[in-house]
Each structure stands twice: as structure tokens, then as C-alpha cells.
Amino acid sequence: MVGGSKSERPFEVVAAHAAHNADYVRRYVSDPTNFFAGAKMQPHPHYSDEQLDALIAFIIAERP
Numbered sequence: 521m522v523g524g525s526k527s528e529r530p531f532e533v534v535a536a537h538a539a540h541n542a543d544y545v546r547r548y549v550s551d552p553t554n555f556f557a558g559a560k561m562q563p564h565p566h567y568s569d570e571q572l573d574a575l576i577a578f579i580i581a582e583r584p
């Protein structure tokens with residue numbers, strides 16, 4: 521399954537991060553500029569910890 525065509529990251533890549541490096545995904549989704557200044561993905565600082573955990577659980581559940 522191909523994930524984000526805009527990000528050019530296959531879903532498998534994001535899912536592997538979610539499964540093995542959830543903290544990275546949490547921080548990336550909250551604010552991609554935590555990782556690089558030129559990030560195109562919009563920040564989501566309004567997501568609660570519970571929402572981020574639920575998002576990660578969903579991504580892992582959909583992992584091929």
C-alpha cells in the first residue's frame with residue numbers, strides 16, 4: 521500500500537517508524553520542524569497524547 525504521495529514516503533516507512541520509533545512519529549506529527557527546518561508537512565501541535573497514541577496504534581494495525 522502506498523501511503524503519502526505528497527510526502528513520497530510509502531506507508532510501510534511510516535508504519536515501521538510507528539512500530540519501532542513511536543516517539544519519533546509523535547514528535548514529527550506534532551511539529552516536523554523538530555527534525556528539519558524545511559519540512560513541508562504541517563505541524564499538529566493541537567493533537568493530545570491520547571490522539572497521537574491512537575493514531576500510532578491505527579497505523580500499526582494497518583501495517584501490511
Ligand code: HEM
Nearest residue numbers: 524526527529533534537545548549552558559560561562
Ligand atoms: C495522520 C497524519 C500523518 C502522519 C501520521 C504523518 C507522518 C509522517 C512521518 C512519520 C513523516 C516522516 C517520514 C520519514 O521520516 O521518512 C512524514 C513526512 C511527511 N509528511 Fe506526513 N504525516 C501525516 C499527515 C500529513 C499530511 C496531511 C501531509 C500533507 C498534506 C503530510 C506531508 C508530509 C511531507 C511532505 C513529508 C516529508 C517531509 C517533510 O517535508 O515534512 N503529512 N509524515
